[in-house]
Amino acid sequence: MPHTMFQAYLVRPENDVSLIPSWTRLDALDGEDGYVLLRAVRNTLFDTVLPPEPLRGEGLSTGVGVEQVVPSDDGSTAHAQRAVLDAPAAQRLVQNEVVSFMEKSGTAERGCIFGVSGGGDSNALAYGLRAGLPQERLFAFTIVFRDVMTQAAADRATVLCQELGIHHEVIQPDELGALLGITTSVDALYADFSEVFGSEALHFFGTFLILKTARTLASRRGCSDLAFGYNREDLLAEMLFQLVNGRQPLAYPIRPIGNERIVMPVWRIPKLVLDACHPKFSLENYRERDAHTTRQRSLAFYLGHSLDSVYPSLGLSLLDGFQRAYGDEPSQLRYDSELDVYVTELADDNRRSVVAGLLHRHFRFGNG
Known part of the structure; x- marks a missing residue:
């Protein structure tokens, strides 16, 4: 997911709120009296555009791998499809x-x-x-x-x-x-x-x-x-x-x-x-x-x-x-x-x- 779609907050007691960079390691927060809250900055239905589970590595296949994300018939979820093309x-x-x-x-x-x-x-x-x-x-x-x-x-x-x-x-x-x-x-x-x-x-x-x-x-x-x-x-x-x-x-x-x-x-x-x-x-x-x-x-x-x-x-x-927009x-x-x-x-x-x-x-x- 794009890191710019999320804002990281460090929330301390008495509603003391600070922003922290997305690259902050969790172990850098050891000793902090508070917690990290990660919030999406857009109203995004992630289930409709991303597969529900992360794509994992697979066994050896020879050829080039291609991926596609396909929405379900009702548009409520997305599914990943993979294919391997040999020569x-x-x-x-x-x-x-x-x-x-x-x-x-x-x-x-x-x-x-x-x-x-x-x-x-x-x-x-x-x-x-x-x-x-x-x-x-x-x-x-x-x-x-x-x-x-x-x-x-x-x-x-x-x-x-x-x-x-x-x-x-x-x-x-x-x-x-x-x-x-x-x-x-x-x-x-x-x-x-x-x-x-x-x-x-x-x-x-x-x-x-x-x-x-x-x-x-x-x-x-x-x-x-x-x-x-x-x-x-x-x-x-x-x-x-x-x-x-x-x-x-x-x-x-x-x-x-x-x-x-x-x-x-x-x-x-x-x-x-x-x-x-x-x-x-x-x-x-x-x-x-x-x-x-x-x-x-x-x-x-x-x-x-x-x-x-x-x-x-x-x-x-x-x-x-762009071809449709500028082709003429x-x-x-x-x-x-x-x-x-x-x-x-x-x-x-x-x-x-x-x-x-x-x-x-x-x-x-x-x-x-």
Whole structure:
């Protein structure tokens, strides 16, 4: 239960009342002439929203555990339901979700490009995309650069795509520089990026490279949908970041960027379920992952993952609710034609100037 729903009072003789912090140990009250009174600060019918008994640990089961709280028919009580999804069950769930999304989104007609990392999210996405799209309208790529994507990850992605019959390109750093029109090198670009934004911003650099690569390959392949494995907590983290900065959420699960679209077929699926589809691949991916990130990103993901931990499916309910509330008027991404990037409403002139200086040092734009 949330500790902020309760107030702790130390009641002494003659109705002498003091508040005490919720973290006070009971043995710290030894010798006190009085008692502790804990009172709920809201009129809350706990039996209607929480199971009557605490959920206890169980014996060993292999798979990912999911929980749900279900009200009784008359709404007077709540019951907890648990399930364990092994790899085949998780794969079926994700594949069905992706196929249903593809049928509604029209991606088969538009063609689809997606990046595959050899980890949990993109591997699970690959199976669903292959089941939901014609082979000739689906293309995958993996870029190799430091911890953005390791060679081992690219090897796993290659094996996966060969098994599924998906056309797959592995792009090495020198090939990536030529593909994106980098005038220096990817190493030089990253060194400059780290100097400007800090050495803990590798995730953001990787996102920039992957999106720019996807857009470039989509143009060459005649595709206009870019599929990303953004999961439930990814979008919750992004949504919370937007809201605390006074902005409406960005569009999801389909995000227009010019004539192209970023599509998010697994947006409703929790990260843990995606990992359950291929446990060995997801573990290897985590072992290779760069350990550094920014505090802001850490906080956003901590809060995003906290929502379903506080109450099962709360995060999904919020995503559904915000989509209904803001789906027709999301926060917009604006195309900056000079820099060939899409920027949010948070990109003021000072931020843009910093990014422009960086990009002009490593890319050729227009007649420059």
